[in-house]
Amino acid sequence: VARSSGRHFEEISAVSAGVKEVRAVISAARRRLGASGEETILFIDEVHRFSRSQQDALLPAVENRWVTLIAATTENPSFSVVAPLLSRSILLTLEPLGDDDIGELVDRALTDKRxxxxxxxxxDEARELLVRxxxxxxxxxxTLLEAAAATALDSRAPAITVDHVSEAADSALVRYGEDEHYDVASAFIKSMRGSDVDAAVHYLARMLEAGEDPRFIARRIMITASEDVGMADPSALQTAVAAAQSVQMIGMPEARIILSQAVIAVAIAPKSNAAYMAIEKATKDIRDGKSGPVPMHLRDAHYPGAKKLGHGQDYIYAHDEPYGIAAQQYLPDELEGARYYEPTSNGFEANVTKRLAKVQERLKMR
Known part of the structure; x- marks a missing residue:
C-alpha cells in the first residue's frame, strides 16, 4: 500500500514496542509531513497486545491524520481494540484458509527451494492428517510439516507418514483465541438449548482440549439447566450443580466425564424458559416503576408497635387453610392480577401447569 501510494512506511510490533516507540514514530511522521508533505503509513502487528493506554496514544495521530494506521490482530477487535480507535477504523476480516489452501501450501513447501x-x-493420508x-x-x-519432515529424514524414510505427523503434533492443537472462546461457548450453550446432544458434547470436548477452565464450563451448564430447562425437568439443575461440585473436588482429567454426563442430561431434557421469562417480566415491571407498597397484612409484625401500625392485621396463615393455600392478596395493589410465571406443557412442567391452575382458582376465593 505504501509503495503504490508513494508514502513512507513504518512498522511496529505490539509484542515488543511500547508507548515510547509509538510516540517516536508519530513524532517523526509529523516532522516528515510538515517538512516535505510526505505521508506515513504505520503498520502495527498484533495490536491487541497493546494495553488500553497504549492504544489511546494512537488516537491523536489517527484523528489528525499524522499517520494512516493499518493494524493487524488475530483476536476479535470488538474485545481487543478500544472503542474510540475501532470507531475510526474500517474493519476488514480475513477469513480462515480452507483445506485446499492449506494443502496447496504444504505441496509448495515440499518442493520450493525455500x-x-x-x-x-x-x-496422502499423512497430508490429510497434517491439513486437519x-x-x-x-x-x-x-511448523508441523517441518517437524514431521525432520523426523522422517532422520529415520531415512522415503516419505512422511501418518506416524511422523502424529509424532510431530503430539496432539491436535485446538485453535482458540479470545474471540473463539466466546464463539465456542456460545455454540456450546445453544447446542444444549437446541437439544443436539452430539454437538453439545463436541463443543465440550473442544473447550476442554483448548484448556478451558472446567469450572467455567460447569457454570455454563448450571445456567442453561435453569434458563432453558427449568421446571420442565427440575432434576437437570440438580445434576448440573452436582457436576460443578464434583469438578471442584476431582479436577481434570476425570472431571471431563462428569461434565459430559451433565451436558447430556441438560441437552436431552425437555425444555422450558418459563422461569427465565418470569424473572425478566417481573424485573421489567420493577424497572418501569411498578412496585407499590407491600400489603399491610403481609408486613413484618414481630416488633413492638408493629400491630398499632396495622402490620400483620388479618393475615391468614396458609397452613390453617384447606390444601395449605391461603386466599388473600399477596401482590401490591398496583400489580394485582399480574402474571409472571406462565408454565409450558413440556415435561414435568405439564404437571405444574395443572397444579398452578388449581392454586390460582383457590387464591381467587377471598
Whole structure:
C-alpha cells in the first residue's frame, strides 16, 4: 500500500514496542509531513497486545491524520481494540484458509527451494492428517510439516507418514483465541438449548482440549439447566450443580466425564424458559416503576408497635387453610392480577401447569 501510494512506511510490533516507540514514530511522521508533505503509513502487528493506554496514544495521530494506521490482530477487535480507535477504523476480516489452501501450501513447501526442496515426499493420508491438524492455520501447517519432515529424514524414510505427523503434533492443537472462546461457548450453550446432544458434547470436548477452565464450563451448564430447562425437568439443575461440585473436588482429567454426563442430561431434557421469562417480566415491571407498597397484612409484625401500625392485621396463615393455600392478596395493589410465571406443557412442567391452575382458582376465593 505504501509503495503504490508513494508514502513512507513504518512498522511496529505490539509484542515488543511500547508507548515510547509509538510516540517516536508519530513524532517523526509529523516532522516528515510538515517538512516535505510526505505521508506515513504505520503498520502495527498484533495490536491487541497493546494495553488500553497504549492504544489511546494512537488516537491523536489517527484523528489528525499524522499517520494512516493499518493494524493487524488475530483476536476479535470488538474485545481487543478500544472503542474510540475501532470507531475510526474500517474493519476488514480475513477469513480462515480452507483445506485446499492449506494443502496447496504444504505441496509448495515440499518442493520450493525455500522449503524442503523436494528432499522428501508425503503420503496422502499423512497430508490429510497434517491439513486437519493445521486447523486453517498456515503457520501451524508449516511448523508441523517441518517437524514431521525432520523426523522422517532422520529415520531415512522415503516419505512422511501418518506416524511422523502424529509424532510431530503430539496432539491436535485446538485453535482458540479470545474471540473463539466466546464463539465456542456460545455454540456450546445453544447446542444444549437446541437439544443436539452430539454437538453439545463436541463443543465440550473442544473447550476442554483448548484448556478451558472446567469450572467455567460447569457454570455454563448450571445456567442453561435453569434458563432453558427449568421446571420442565427440575432434576437437570440438580445434576448440573452436582457436576460443578464434583469438578471442584476431582479436577481434570476425570472431571471431563462428569461434565459430559451433565451436558447430556441438560441437552436431552425437555425444555422450558418459563422461569427465565418470569424473572425478566417481573424485573421489567420493577424497572418501569411498578412496585407499590407491600400489603399491610403481609408486613413484618414481630416488633413492638408493629400491630398499632396495622402490620400483620388479618393475615391468614396458609397452613390453617384447606390444601395449605391461603386466599388473600399477596401482590401490591398496583400489580394485582399480574402474571409472571406462565408454565409450558413440556415435561414435568405439564404437571405444574395443572397444579398452578388449581392454586390460582383457590387464591381467587377471598
Amino acid at each position: 522449503g524442503l526442496d523436494s528432499r522428501i515426499k508425503i503420503e 491438524l493445521a486447523g486453517a492455520d498456515a503457520r501451524r501447517s508449516l
